[in-house]
Amino acid sequence: MMPNDNRQQLSFWQAIATVVMVAGFYASYVRITQGLGGATNLSDQFPWGLWIGFDILCGVGLAAGGFTLAATVHIFNIERYKAILRPAILTAFLGYLLVVLALMFDLGLPYRIWHPLVMWNPHSVMFEVGWCVTLYTTVLALEFVPVVFERFRWTKALKIMRAFLIPLVILGVILSTLHQSSLGSLYLIVPEKLYPLWYTPLLPLMFFVSALCAGLAMTIFESWQSSKAFGKHLELPLLSSMGRVLAVLLSVYMTLRFVDLWNRGALRLLVARRTETYLFALEIALFVVPMFLLFRKRVYSNPHALYGSAVLVLFGFVANRLNVSVTGIEAASGTYYFPKWTEIAVTLAIVALGFTIFRFACKHLPIFAPLPVVERVPSRVPVPSVPVEAD
Amino acid sequence: MPKAILYDSTMCVGCRLCEKACAEHHTLPYNDDIAKEEKLSAHKLTAITTHGDKFMRRFCMNCVSPTCASVCPVAALKKSALGPVTYDSTRCIGCRYCMLACPYQVPTYQWNNRLPVVKKCDMCADRVAMGLQTACAEACPTGATKFGERDELIAEARQRLAANPGQYYSKIYGLEEVGGTSMLLLSAVPFEELGVKVSLPHEPLPMLTWHALSEIPTIVSVFGVLLGGVWWISHRKEEVAAAEQAEREKKS
Numbered sequence: 001m002m003p004n005d006n007r008q009q010l011s012f013w014q015a016i017a018t019v020v021m022v023a024g025f026y027a028s029y030v031r032i033t034q035g036l037g038g039a040t041n042l043s044d045q046f047p048w049g050l051w052i053g054f055d056i057l058c059g060v061g062l063a064a065g066g067f068t069l070a071a072t073v074h075i076f077n078i079e080r081y082k083a084i085l086r087p088a089i090l091t092a093f094l095g096y097l098l099v100v101l102a103l104m105f106d107l108g109l110p111y112r113i114w115h116p117l118v119m120w121n122p123h124s125v126m127f128e129v130g131w132c133v134t135l136y137t138t139v140l141a142l143e144f145v146p147v148v149f150e151r152f153r154w155t156k157a158l159k160i161m162r163a164f165l166i167p168l169v170i171l172g173v174i175l176s177t178l179h180q181s182s183l184g185s186l187y188l189i190v191p192e193k194l195y196p197l198w199y200t201p202l203l204p205l206m207f208f209v210s211a212l213c214a215g216l217a218m219t220i221f222e223s224w225q226s227s228k229a230f231g232k233h234l235e236l237p238l239l240s241s242m243g244r245v246l247a248v249l250l251s252v253y254m255t256l257r258f259v260d261l262w263n264r265g266a267l268r269l270l271v272a273r274r275t276e277t278y279l280f281a282l283e284i285a286l287f288v289v290p291m292f293l294l295f296r297k298r299v300y301s302n303p304h305a306l307y308g309s310a311v312l313v314l315f316g317f318v319a320n321r322l323n324v325s326v327t328g329i330e331a332a333s334g335t336y337y338f339p340k341w342t343e344i345a346v347t348l349a350i351v352a353l354g355f356t357i358f359r360f361a362c363k364h365l366p367i368f369a370p371l372p373v374v375e376r377v378p379s380r381v382p383v384p385s386v387p388v389e390a391d
Numbered sequence: 392m393p394k395a396i397l398y399d400s401t402m403c404v405g406c407r408l409c410e411k412a413c414a415e416h417h418t419l420p421y422n423d424d425i426a427k428e429e430k431l432s433a434h435k436l437t438a439i440t441t442h443g444d445k446f447m448r449r450f451c452m453n454c455v456s457p458t459c460a461s462v463c464p465v466a467a468l469k470k471s472a473l474g475p476v477t478y479d480s481t482r483c484i485g486c487r488y489c490m491l492a493c494p495y496q497v498p499t500y501q502w503n504n505r506l507p508v509v510k511k512c513d514m515c516a517d518r519v520a521m522g523l524q525t526a527c528a529e530a531c532p533t534g535a536t537k538f539g540e541r542d543e544l545i546a547e548a549r550q551r552l553a554a555n556p557g558q559y560y561s562k563i564y565g566l567e568e569v570g571g572t573s574m575l576l577l578s579a580v581p582f583e584e585l586g587v588k589v590s591l592p593h594e595p596l597p598m599l600t601w602h603a604l605s606e607i608p609t610i611v612s613v614f615g616v617l618l619g620g621v622w623w624i625s626h627r628k629e630e631v632a633a634a635e636q637a638e639r640e641k642k643s
Contacts, residue, residue, distance in 0.1 A: 037502030044432060044499040047490035075618050077625035108485020108500065108507045112465075115484050119465040125600050126464035126488050128607070170618045174611055185603040189462055189492045189596055192588075204603050333496075 017352040024349020027342040031105055039342040043335060050339040053325035055102030055347055057183055058318050059095050060133070061207075064215030065222075066092025066140060067176035074169045083235050086147060086367050087226060088219050093140040094357055096133065098350050105346055125185045132179035139172040147365050181208040187324055193332040196266045197280045198324050202256070209253045210317060213287075216246045217313035222358075224307040229359065232368055240300045246313065247294035250287055257284075279319070279327050286316030393455075393474040393573065394519055395541035396528060397548055400578040400585065401558060402535035403446040405439055412530035413437045416515060433501045433510040437527060440586055445578075447585035448536065450527075451476060451497045451512035452565065453573035456595030459489035459498060467509075474541065474573045475514035483508055494569055494591050514573060541573065548575055570595030 031039035042049050069088040072081050104110040116130040142161070149157045184207030187194055200206065220239050227234040261267045270277060290309035299305040330337060339347075361367060407426050414421035419434050429440045430449070437450040457476045460468040467482035468489055478498075485507060490498045501507035515525040523529075528538035537544065548563045564576035568591045576587065583589045 033505070035503055035505045035507060036500070037504075042502070044490065044502075045496060047487040047500065071618070075622045075625070077622075077629065106486075108487065109483065110485075112484040115482060116464045119467075119482050121461075121463055121466035123461045123597060123601060123604065124464045124466075124488075125604060126462060126486060128604060130464055166622060170615060170622070173618055174614045177614060178607060178610060182603070185600055186488070188599045188603055189458060191592065191596070191599065192494060192590055193491075201599075201602075329491075 020352045023345040027345035045335040046337040051106040057321040059099040061211040063092040063095030064211040065219040096137040136175040180211040195328040198328045214317040217310040220310035243300040250291035283319040397544040408530045409527035412526040416526035436512040455571035458596040461597030462492040475516035480508040567593040
């Protein structure tokens with residue numbers, strides 16, 4: 001990769017990001033001055049839209065790589081994955097911060113976001129999600145903060161953090177399992193509104209397994225992107241084996257989905273000529289195609305094919321969450337919903353903000369290699385897979 | 392004892408005095424234009440809907456096991472012993488989960504306010520607490536909307552069905568729907584013809600999420616022990632290997 005190309009490509013994306021951010025700022029102004037009515041196409045019949053469907057449901061799911069890799073490395077003690085643990089934790093931490101940011105747009109009274117912490121209703125799934133997300137964001141901050149300590153060489157603080165690492169990781173896995181599945185449980189309450197291709201008593205399990213898939217796909221995606229952006233060596237053997245695990249997970253997920261459809265007698269709906277049928281087919285294709293691809297050696301050992309398959313899985317995941325939260329609800333709501341430009345602008349701006357902060361963090365913090373960082377790591381030279389936590 | 396409202400569609404003449412009284416009691420605007428809006432909104436907590444020569448009333452059903460109260464993360468919505476499902480706007484964060492979850496699509500939102508709150512019929516909880524009937528029942532000139540004890544109103548509805556079987560579609564709506572509602576409906580024709588949702592299950596919906604939520608303690612304890620165990624085993628292997636290595640080096 002020529003350094004010049006790299007710079008040009010970056011400035012292209014930076015230009016796009018700038019435009020998106022400006023649009024996002026204007027949309028935020030509209031949101032603040034005109035309320036949800038002026039900034040969204042939501043209505044009494046359709047109270048949850050793109051901000052919940054994409055920013056929250058997808059945001060949380062795509063951050064699932066953090067707890068999956070933390071468990072792999074620290075609990076299952078599979079040391080070689082350490083090389084990609086930090087970027088995954090950073091992605092997860094950023095992901096959750098952005099989810100909270102998106103929530104500030106979507107809540108009618110965002111300044112009361114802390115209310116669930118003091119005003120309890122243990123019967124509410126939303127209450128549980130609120131608590132889990134708050135706690136898990138804290139856990140992620142604590143899992144990430146050693147990187148900052150390392151940067152400033154605060155050895156004592158590092159040592160203290162290491163003592164708490166294992167309990168923290170375990171807590172993180174439990175909290176993630178709970179709220180990843182609970183995001184599915186949110187929709188258990190609408191049996192007569194959500195189209196039967198998606199409504200199942202197993203929604204929590206479906207959400208959990210698909211979040212694991214999305215987390216792995218996101219880790220592959222983000223490793224590939226960073227290797228391009230920073231001229232960093234791609235940890236191909238690691239990503240290949242992740243790709244193979246992803247193939248297995250995807251087949252588990254697809255089996256669950258179809259056995260469940262069969263058990264509920266919902267398979268016959270697949271002959272209905274309805275928008276839901278086509279969107280369901282699209283979603284399933286986006287899972288099944290990469291699943292078959294990733295079982296092939298030619299695919300999982302080729303960085304481009306591996307990356308392409310991971311991107312397909314990410315699209316499949318987004319399609320699934322939007323189908324559950326938007327398109328699957330639309331028919332029963334008795335109204336039509338398509339997001340307003342402001343909803344789309346805020347969403348894109350949040351994504352762009354994520355990429356920007358990720359880039360900034362990678363530049364200034366020891367994300368890919370422990371300090372001391374060698375200036376300008378030449379590309380193609382493998383970064384030694386040393387333990388990431390320096391003493 | 393829980394109170395209820397019996398709305399008998401066959402007695403309703405569509406005068407909309409219930410709408411007017413409701414708006415007055417909740418200090419909401421009411422005029423001819425609003426009267427023509429036949430749907431619930433943040434400024435219209437009850438609505439008479441016209442279906443040919445027949446009428447139906449839309450309002451919060453004030454369910455016996457309210458879905459909205461179960462999903463509210465801050466317990467802003469509550470079921471009171473007297474029947475009304477009340478809403479405390481000072482707790483609300485504006486997540487609108489109640490609106491998604493309500494099987495009747497009743498809660499509405501002040502979409503154009505900068506600091507919006509949820510609006511819905513609260514069965515005149517303040518009046519009911521004082522021993523009065525709801526504003527709508529008081530205003531109804533024909534007795535189509537009648538306020539009283541739920542048990543007594545159910546008995547009365549049964550009596551009306553038995554006395555005039557030809558005049559009524561033989562069903563009391565609200566007896567069993569989603570576990571029962573405080574609003575009981577009677578009609579001359581099948582309820583779906585008057586825009587009433589008839590596909591609802593008879594079990595209270597909150598049980599659906601409660602089943603999932605009650606698994607949490609199990610997940611926490613099983614996962615905690617499991618992950619701790621895996622951690623111990625996976626690191627134990629390493630320790631053993633290191634010890635064996637040291638042993639071998641000692642020997643050689």
